[in-house]
Amino acid sequence: xxxxxxxxxxxxxxxxVRTLALVVLIGATVFLLWRSDDPPAPSATxxxxxxxxxxxxxxxxxxxxxxxxxxxxxxxxxxxxxEQFEAGNVATMDSPLAHxxxxxxxxxxxxxxxxxxxxxxxxxxxxxxxVRVTRTAAGQDTRLTTSELTLxxxxxxxxxxxxxxxxxxxxxxxxxGMKAWIDQRILxxxxxxxxxxxxxx
Numbered sequence: 241x242x243x244x245x246x247x248x249x250x251x252x253x254x255x256x257v258r259t260l261a262l263v264v265l266i267g268a269t270v271f272l273l274w275r276s277d278d279p280p281a282p283s284a285t286x287x288x289x290x291x292x293x294x295x296x297x298x299x300x301x302x303x304x305x306x307x308x309x310x311x312x313x314x315x316x317x318x319x320x321x322x323e324q325f326e327a328g329n330v331a332t333m334d335s336p337l338a339h340x341x342x343x344x345x346x347x348x349x350x351x352x353x354x355x356x357x358x359x360x361x362x363x364x365x366x367x368x369x370x371v372r373v374t375r376t377a378a379g380q381d382t383r384l385t386t387s388e389l390t391l392x393x394x395x396x397x398x399x400x401x402x403x404x405x406x407x408x409x410x411x412x413x414x415x416x417g418m419k420a421w422i423d424q425r426i427l428x429x430x431x432x433x434x435x436x437x438x439x440x441x
Contacts, residue, residue, distance in 0.1 A: 295323035295332075302333075306393070315340050315393065316348075319356070331358040336367065340391070340422060349422065350374045351391070351398075365391040373398070382408045386418075396422045401430070411437030 304317040319333040336356035339348040354369030366388070373384040386404040391397075399419040406413045406427075417430030 296326045297324040298322060299324075313341050329360045331360065332356070333358070336365075338365075338391075347375055347377050351389075353389070363393050365393070367391070371400075380409055382406070396424075398422060404429070409438075411435060 299322040300320065302317075302319050302322045304315075305313060306315045306317075308314045316339040317336065318338075319336045321334040323332045325331070333356040334354075336351075336353055338351040340351060341348045351367065351371070351373050353367035353371040355367070357366045357368075358364070359366070367390070368388045371386050371389045373389070375382050384404060384406045386400050387402045389398055389400045389402075392399075397419060399417075401417045403414065403416050404418050406415075413429070413433065413435040415429035415431065415433040419428045419430070420426065
């Protein structure tokens, strides 16, 4: 019995095997040259690859802090998931929670919601779904609830056209729409204002 290498040498000495190998090699070369003339497949843009509803980036357990011109903490913000969309420069957030600080020494406002959208160019934060704003001052809790709220950090203003309810230990006020100037601690109720107050201390 011949070793395998000897069997290959015997086959290569036969003219028909060499001719067949040469034909296969020429065929493969012609095929590869023919395919190289085809234009390359168009490359997809990142938007096409990920789809229009998918974010350009995301953050898990995000924490954000902003300071005023004097270096004092102005806003502290957290969210378990933030998704960034370059189109429109928008970030969406799950369960956003923010602490908004006014004048130094004042207790911060705590703002929480089910969902949020930050328009970064306009510096507007839209909160939706069970929006709660709370503040404790002088041992007294004040709470505002609504279904949607817009925070304008440049102007230091919060506003909504939705129904709102404000409650503290002395009573409850309901209205449709409101605007609040955070630093000045001014609240303006727009329409259908009604309140119930306890006159006993």
